[in-house]
Amino acid sequence: MSDDRRRLEDLNPEPDGGAGWAASEAGRRAYERVASRLDPSTSLEPHRSRVKPWLIAAPGVAVLLAIGLPLLLLRGGGTADTTAGPAATTATTEPATTAPPVTTTTAVPALTEWVFQGPVLDKQGVGPQLCMVVQESLPPQCQGMPVIGLDWADIPWAESAGDTTWAEARLVGYFDGETLTLSRAPAEPEPVEWVEENPFATPCPEPDGGWVVTDPALATQDAFEAARRYAEAQADYAALWIDYLVEPSEEIDLGPATFVLNVRFTGDPAGHEAALREIYGGPLCVTLAAAQVTAAELRSIQEQVHLGLNTPEAVAAGIYAGHGQTTGADELRGVVVATVFVVIDDAAARAWLDAKWGPGLVEVTGMLRRLDEG
């Protein structure tokens, strides 16, 4: 354990963690206060369907954060932060620009309630907005979709600094192609449902004898960098990531013996594996990209998607990116992922995206979900 961590634990003013308090006299007294304040009528409140939280709104998009380690940041939306190091998956954000958002109301169902869960920010002179990307300054800054009918008195957990007020909230309202007009009182954000799947799992079977270093002289940071340079220089390079064999932590040395280096190409995995074995001696898994899309092709498509989403054509397909979008190239799956504020009809959007960029190559997710969607 590091010295600073031990120091921190030494400072814990309640080291027993409240053991025995619940059954103590003080605990029983507090419980009686709780019991006297229970409102049985609240049990009649209709069950609210749980809304997919915005933080994991983009399906299949996951984040591997390994501080100080060289690999992946996959993110279609959420806060922009690049401290995790170079990213095998690139992400681009497109806040509202000087061009007015493209809008139409023809495809918008007027009586549908939409749910937004995430940061809301109100800067004096600008008005409240739903944030797609928040700059973590003080006060924070964001650009996004205007929200109408928001009363900060309904959000007592909001914070303020200078001319800015902000909070995480769950908002329900009607979308008219341009703004969200609230139909219900704001609520606290619902707890995030955790997606436990691991997109970075090594697809190769574990070799006889386990994942071990085959050549200690080539299991170094330099050798790892050489392997990476080799992979990225290949015309059929698709993806590179690492899958830890240990729980990543700052407390241990996360050298090549602690992870499987995964590299994926659109052709000749055996030939590439032989070439990589010449330069890298750590655990290695080389596979063929099922999507048959190279990393370079994916980045090119990402750029096209980035420009193509804020267009009348996209709006006609029910994709509203006028107030902001994020795009990312998910090299592991061989798809471009994008987040916009609203996708009116997933099937209609899917049909347009498939026709424009190829079947299954681009996935677009709306941050606002239909209230009745569950």
Place this chain on the structure above:
Amino acid sequence: MTDDHDWLRRLWAQHAGPVYAYAARRVGRERAEDVVADTFVVAWRHRDRRPHRDLPWLLGVARRVIAERYRADERWERLRARAALNGSPADPADATLTVAAREVLAGLDDTEREVLLLSAWEGLSGSEAAAVLGTSAAAYRMRLGRARRRLRRSMAEAGITEAGED
């Protein structure tokens, strides 16, 4: 007695202690009882939306209760400073360094301190701590790394630890 009341009793038996400790660490013991009571009343109101894991959810509620009850209050700064400075060192010979370490902790910003303490004091995993803060596990780990680097630097500057690698 309904199923819901049984649920609340079980929730109380299992988690009131940790919620109390969480609150006492932040606002002192005498205010912690109020925070625990408020937290369970809020939990009761929102019981139809409870997630699978109760403790991170309750700590998240307690965190908001503390913010609502005290943060707007001018006493907040004093409370916070005192909560960071209370307790006693395990080893009296360590007292000087411990006081210095508490001052370092008090000098961090609210978010950095909370991110560190959810791990070091509450003993939560990354995903549990993230649930308390209403953020993603990945974002939490990123913040934790950042806060630890800041803590390490501040402790080295205060002469509590030797400067280490970042």
